[in-house]
Amino acid sequence: MAMTITEKILAAHAGRDAVVPGEIVRVPVDLALANDITAPLAIREFKRGGAKKVFDPDKVVLVPDHFAPNKDIMSAEQCKQMRDFARAMGIAHYYEIGRMGVEHALLPEEGLVRPGMVIIGADSHTCTYGAMGAFSTGMGSTDLAAAWITGWTWLKVPESMKFTVTGRMPRWVGGKDIILHILGKIGVDGARYRAMEFTGDAIRGLGLDGRLSMCNMAVEGGAKNGIIEADALVEDYLRGRTETAYVMHRSDDDANYVESLEIDVSGLEPQVARPHSPDNVAGVSDVGEVKIDQAFIGSCTNGRLTDLREAAAVLKGREVDPAVRLIVIPATQAVYAQAMREGLLEVFVEAGGAVSTPTCGPCLGGHMGVLAEGETAVATSNRNFIGRMGHTGSKVYLANPAVTAASAVLGRIASPAELNGRGGQ
Amino acid sequence: MTLKGKAWKFGDDVDTDLIIPARYLNTTDTEELARHCLEPVRPEWAGEVAPGDIIVAGRNFGCGSSREHAPIAIKGCGVAAVIAVSFARIFYRNAFNIGLPVVEAPEAAAAIAEGDTVEIVLEEGVVRRGEGGETFRFAPIPVFMMDLVREGGLIPWLQKEVKTER
Numbered sequence: 001m002a003m004t005i006t007e008k009i010l011a012a013h014a015g016r017d018a019v020v021p022g023e024i025v026r027v028p029v030d031l032a033l034a035n036d037i038t039a040p041l042a043i044r045e046f047k048r049g050g051a052k053k054v055f056d057p058d059k060v061v062l063v064p065d066h067f068a069p070n071k072d073i074m075s076a077e078q079c080k081q082m083r084d085f086a087r088a089m090g091i092a093h094y095y096e097i098g099r100m101g102v103e104h105a106l107l108p109e110e111g112l113v114r115p116g117m118v119i120i121g122a123d124s125h126t127c128t129y130g131a132m133g134a135f136s137t138g139m140g141s142t143d144l145a146a147a148w149i150t151g152w153t154w155l156k157v158p159e160s161m162k163f164t165v166t167g168r169m170p171r172w173v174g175g176k177d178i179i180l181h182i183l184g185k186i187g188v189d190g191a192r193y194r195a196m197e198f199t200g201d202a203i204r205g206l207g208l209d210g211r212l213s214m215c216n217m218a219v220e221g222g223a224k225n226g227i228i229e230a231d232a233l234v235e236d237y238l239r240g241r242t243e244t245a246y247v248m249h250r251s252d253d254d255a256n257y258v259e260s261l262e263i264d265v266s267g268l269e270p271q272v273a274r275p276h277s278p279d280n281v282a283g284v285s286d287v288g289e290v291k292i293d294q295a296f297i298g299s300c301t302n303g304r305l306t307d308l309r310e311a312a313a314v315l316k317g318r319e320v321d322p323a324v325r326l327i328v329i330p331a332t333q334a335v336y337a338q339a340m341r342e343g344l345l346e347v348f349v350e351a352g353g354a355v356s357t358p359t360c361g362p363c364l365g366g367h368m369g370v371l372a373e374g375e376t377a378v379a380t381s382n383r384n385f386i387g388r389m390g391h392t393g394s395k396v397y398l399a400n401p402a403v404t405a406a407s408a409v410l411g412r413i414a415s416p417a418e419l420n421g422r423g424g425q
Numbered sequence: 426m427t428l429k430g431k432a433w434k435f436g437d438d439v440d441t442d443l444i445i446p447a448r449y450l451n452t453t454d455t456e457e458l459a460r461h462c463l464e465p466v467r468p469e470w471a472g473e474v475a476p477g478d479i480i481v482a483g484r485n486f487g488c489g490s491s492r493e494h495a496p497i498a499i500k501g502c503g504v505a506a507v508i509a510v511s512f513a514r515i516f517y518r519n520a521f522n523i524g525l526p527v528v529e530a531p532e533a534a535a536a537i538a539e540g541d542t543v544e545i546v547l548e549e550g551v552v553r554r555g556e557g558g559e560t561f562r563f564a565p566i567p568v569f570m571m572d573l574v575r576e577g578g579l580i581p582w583l584q585k586e587v588k589t590e591r
């Protein structure tokens with residue numbers, strides 16, 4: 001029977017020849033992730049269930065990234081619970097500050113994500129790993145606790161939607177712009193309960209970082225998972241990161257899709273999601289005059305090396321507008337170290353930006369750049385809900401790293417193209 | 426299982442940041458979370474809602490983050506059930522996992538007004554508005570999900586399963 005990548009992974013895990021959308025399957029879990037916000041609840045449920053051991057300590061991952069380095073005493077207590085649990089259970093994949101990173105940037109780097117896996121995480125952006133050909137989806141803490149106890153979870157096989165992305169990507173346009181453009185078309189519940197499968201020559205031409213940004217935001221369309229067929233790029237990336245064998249699935253040509261959309265990126269300009277929804281999307285030139293107080297470059301969507309390089313290319317030799325606070329947060333320690341070696345951090349600091357150790361920080365309004373009433377920010381993160389980054393009377397615009405950097409320089413939302421011939425190196 | 430309570434109306438795309446803002450996620454204490462439930466939308470609401478009341482909302486209720494703190498805060502307020510036009514999937518799953526029944530009933534969600542008395546018969550898939558008022562149907566809650574509600578969530582259910590298997 002013809003199947004999509006998502007269906008093939010679920011069938012293989014359920015020990016079946018085939019599965020069809022809508023049916024509920026019980027599958028073994030290859031990786032079960034939680035963070036400092038969701039782990040404490042999962043640990044509480046795990047203990048309530050009377051469990052003494054996790055099903056497999058090597059398949060449990062704990063990352064203190066949201067409110068860490070601890071922003072207050074209560075956050076410190078939550079991180080401590082997690083750390084104590086990791087020690088008691090013999091969980092090696094616990095990442096302390098200084099080796100830590102935003103979870104969805106960290107796990108691929110650590111070689112923990114491989115094509116064909118079933119990954120669940122108590123974090124909605126767990127769907128990011130679909131960029132490497134894995135089935136991965138976000139759940140709540142209780143589901144995680146149940147998986148830690150049993151090693152299994154239940155899943156409804158999602159229907160798949162196919163997005164064929166073609167054309168030559170213009171300068172300053174990347175994975176973030178493609179996914180924002182798609183969200184603008186389908187809306188925040190346009191892919192509810194479904195798998196979003198991305199394919200086409202533009203996707204194949206996109207680097208891994210850009211693909212990760214795209215699958216990261218599948219949940220913003222309501223999707224269960226985002227997925228991209230793994231290719232040589234993924235294999236190259238995994239070389240030296242893992243010894244474990246993996247399976248690369250591809251969708252059959254006659255696989256079943258509930259909807260198929262074609263997107264030509266050739267004429268696409270950088271996209272911006274306006275307040276207060278990731279689907280309120282317009283081209284950057286249609287946003288109008290929007291003054292900003294803060295610009296944030298980081299998060300699990302756009303805090304990777306490619307993103308920092310793009311931002312630095314815009315900021316090199318330029319200065320951040322005096323009315324703007326630029327905050328740059330490399331997503332992981334490895335990204336931070338490499339950005340340092342390449343001189344990117346120097347560019348940010350000399351431009352007048354603040355550079356922090358890896359953390360989720362302002363993305364969810366936790367710390368490191370919370371907004372006051374009436375303030376406006378442009379951010380490379382993934383959500384601009386009311387109050388997401390601070391006061392309910394603040395506003396967030398979502399954009400790619402180059403647009404965010406250009407906006408920081410000009411003090412208003414702007415395309416990097418506007419800076420041509422105006423300073424810089 | 427029959428639930429009866431007063432309706433509180435909310436709109437479309439009520440996301441998890443609205444249900445419980447991230448700044449309150451440095452605790453797992455149910456009462457503390459309940460105190461801030463839906464604060465950005467209706468700051469006084471958590472103090473007004475009474476045990477047994479029912480939330481009635483629009484499309485895509487609970488979209489956004491996977492934070493289980495959202496259904497916990499709602500249940501912590503004493504809310505007996507949520508009726509909506511549709512739910513975001515992680516929220517839907519989380520709600521049943523912690524023993525909060527949620528019902529996808531588009532027509533009922535549209536017709537019910539704030540303050541109406543609402544009755545839900547979960548197994549039968551029926552929502553009634555007011556005393557002897559209109560009746561709306563929804564797809565009955567699957568047996569497995571009903572078991573979760575009866576046992577008080579996934580973990581108590583799992584414990585019972587393990588015992589029966591032994």
Ligand code: SF4
Nearest residue numbers: 102299300360363364
């Ligand atoms: S960076 Fe933002 S979206 Fe990503 S895991 Fe952290 S809080 Fe969630």
